[in-house]
Structures are given as structure tokens and as C-alpha cells.
Amino acid sequence: MDWGRKLAGMLLLVLFILTMANDKVQSYLQIPNEITTFESASSYIEEMLEGSGQVTVKKEKPASATVEVGGLPPKQTSVKKIPDLKVIPGGDSIGVKLQSDGVMIVGFHDVVDGKERFSPAKKAGLKPGDRIVEMNGNEIDKLEDVVHRLEEMNQERRLTMKIKRNTDLHEISVNLHQGKEGNVLGAYIRNAASGVGTLTFYEPEQGKFGSLGHVIADSDTKKPITVENGKIMRSSVTSIQRGTNGDPGEKQATLASDREELGEVTKNTSFGVFGKLDADKMDPHKPMPVAFAQEVKPGPAKMLTVIEDEKIEAFDIEIVQSMPQMQAASKGMVIKVKDEELLERTGGIIQGMSGSPIIQDGKIAGAVTHVFVNDSTSGYACHIEWMLEEAGIDTFAEERQGAA
Known part of the structure; x- marks a missing residue:
């Protein structure tokens, strides 16, 4: 009895291997359950499905196709079309x-204050690439806005700025230099x-x-x-x-x-x-x-x-x-x-x-x-x-x- 069961098992295994190696079976197993295709490429569905083996395709409706491989049960494939x-x-x-x-800072220039040479903007921690979006609570959109805000400060030297550095918003205070022609930020913008x-x-x-x-x-x-x-x-x-x-x-x-x-x-x-x-x-x-x-x-x-x-x-x-x-x-x-x-x-x-x-x-x-x-x-x-x-x-x- 043991030899009989082993022989039967071996025969079934050989039969399974031979079946899986069959071109028709391979073609059948490779048929997808769903195909997504652009509308202009839909005419190539049959060619793709029939690629190898004895396969025939029957179009039943726009969204599906029934695929038959000789001697095996028909298999239905869903065809999904997306716009070209x-x-x-x-x-x-x-x-x-x-x-x-905002207005971007692209560099700095120094001012002379006594024996010291420095840029007020750089000294306050501003960096090239910072974008000035606000000065003393006023929105900054263009170069003229910066000039106007500096002029209206008169003798006041403390300037509060909101700047964007990459995506982060920072508030920075700058001590302006008072030159002969007014307040100086010390930055190129x-x-x-x-x-x-x-x-x-x-x-x-x-x-x-x-x-x-x-x-x-x-x-x-x-x-x-x-x-x-x-x-x-x-x-x-x-x-x-x-x-x-x-x-x-x-x-x-x-x-x-x-x-x-x-x-x-x-x-x-x-x-x-x-x-x-x-x-x-x-x-x-x-x-x-x-x-x-x-x-x-x-x-x-x-x-x-x-x-x-x-x-x-x-x-x-x-x-x-x-x-x-x-x-x-x-x-x-x-x-x-x-x-x-x-x-x-x-x-x-x-x-x-x-x-x-x-x-x-x-x-x-x-x-x-x-x-x-x-x-x-x-x-x-x-x-x-x-x-x-x-x-x-x-x-x-x-x-x-x-x-x-």
C-alpha cells in the first residue's frame, strides 16, 4: 500500500510538472485579470493577449474581453481605458x-562707524537668500517699500524685520547706521x-x-x-x-x-x-x-x-x-x-x-x-x-x- 501511494504521488507530481510546462497552460496563466490601457492603444489588446500560445480573443463589450486557450475554460479580462x-x-x-x-538679500556692504567697519544687516544675523517680507509691521513687496520704510524712521535706529529663510519665518532686529543720507541697512537687495x-x-x-x-x-x-x-x-x-x-x-x-x-x-x-x-x-x-x-x-x-x-x-x-x-x-x-x-x-x-x-x-x-x-x-x-x-x-x- 505504501509503495502504491508513493507511486501515485510521483505520477501526480510528474503530471503536474508536465501540465505547468505546457505552452497553452503558461499562456492561460499569464493572461491578466485586468488591463489598463490608453484609449489609443486599445486596438493592441488582442495582440498583447495573444502574444504566445493558441489564444483567441472575443470582444464582448468595451470594458471586457473573453480569452480562450484551446482546451481550457474561457477567462474574462477586464479592460480599463484611461484618456490619451x-x-x-x-x-x-x-x-x-x-x-x-518679498525682497531678497543678495549680499552686504560695510559702513564706517568710528573705528569700526561692519554691515548692520549682517551683524544682526541676516544671510544672503533671506527674503524680507515685513518691516516694522508693514508688508514688503518691492524695493521701493524698503526705501520708504527706512526713510520714514527718521532718527529711529531700531528696525524690526520679518524674514523668510527657506520656509521658516524669523523676526530679527537691526540697529541701523545713520549716515549723511539717512538710515543705512548695509545690504544689497x-x-x-x-x-x-x-x-x-x-x-x-x-x-x-x-x-x-x-x-x-x-x-x-x-x-x-x-x-x-x-x-x-x-x-x-x-x-x-x-x-x-x-x-x-x-x-x-x-x-x-x-x-x-x-x-x-x-x-x-x-x-x-x-x-x-x-x-x-x-x-x-x-x-x-x-x-x-x-x-x-x-x-x-x-x-x-x-x-x-x-x-x-x-x-x-x-x-x-x-x-x-x-x-x-x-x-x-x-x-x-x-x-x-x-x-x-x-x-x-x-x-x-x-x-x-x-x-x-x-x-x-x-x-x-x-x-x-x-x-x-x-x-x-x-x-x-x-x-x-x-x-x-x-x-x-x-x-x-x-x-x-
């Missing part, structure tokens, strides 16, 4: 003007910044846009500018300072002759500058689907950018490496310029190309962000999906991750 995600690629040269939240970059994309239905691919920082403090309000304007490239290894080049650009404002800037983040475009300010272009991080692969691609006037051109590049990121990170790709014309005219990637959209296989894959200082032909790029999320565009991340 398309945006319009940019490439336009733009000028950016940002007004910071400003509340605006400007620059030139490239528009990456815009979404025509909501008017949302993204550009640059990296944060705008103050040129002196190197601190990110916290935006109170800002504008993007049409820009024209007048000349090119060619880049070389160790010396990145630069687009020389001016605001277009009409100085037309294209839209409002609302965010300045590590992935670029974002906001909303005014209706009908951009030339109409055909929307293009986006490639998510896991779709981007090493190989040929195109970069859209302007190197003369306002003409957008496509140049050959290679995606050398793409990290299939599951979380946002700014350096998602390594790229290399391959276009002989672009190499001749610019030396590769130069300042002002930041934000230039990257196109691969008919999809927007990302945006140029940085050039390698020691190799002007190469640089970093970020994946487009992180810029879309920063812009407030739904990328259906939960649905896509749930289907993975």
Missing part, C-alpha cells in the same frame, strides 16, 4: 521674468530675476505649460527664487556663443520686438518654470503623446530648439542612458548631440537650450536640463512625466502603477 495623454511640444525660445515673494530658456510643452485645453527643466536661482545667492508673480515672453535668438569643453556656450537672445507676454509663471521648481499660457498666444501645433520613464530607451531621438531668430528646428541626438524612474528625479537621461550642423554652430548643448523637448518614436520623452562642463556635446535630461506632474497635469500615475 497628449501635449503640444515646444522648442520656442522664451524670456522669463520672475518677481520674488533685489526682487526680480530674468533669463532666457526654452518652452518644453503646453497643454491646449487648460493652457498649462512647462519650460527650462531646472530651477531658476538668484545669480548671487544661488538660492531658488520663490515666485510671487512672473511672466514668460516671446524671445528671439540673435547670436550664438559657441561652447567648448570646459566653457559652456550660450544663446544670445532678446525679447521679441513686440515684447509680447505669453503667459503667467506660478511655480519655479527643480523641474523648471510652470504656469498658464494666455489663450491663442502660441502658434498651433499638433498634440503629441508622451513617453513615460519606463518607455524611454537608449537610441536615436530628436531635440527641438531655436538657434536663430524664432525658428524651431529638430536636431539629431542620442539617448545614451535612461533610468526607468518610479519617482521624480531631475537627471533621468544622459544625452549626446549627434547632429553635425548643430555641433558646427553651437558645439553641442549650450545655455538657453534648457527645456528643449526631446522626441523619441513620435512621443515627447523629456527635456534638456544640463550640459556636461567637460563635454559640451553631452548632458542631462529629465523625463517629461515629472514636468507634467509639476505643471498639475494628471499623468494617471496610480492607474498605471496599479496595472504594472
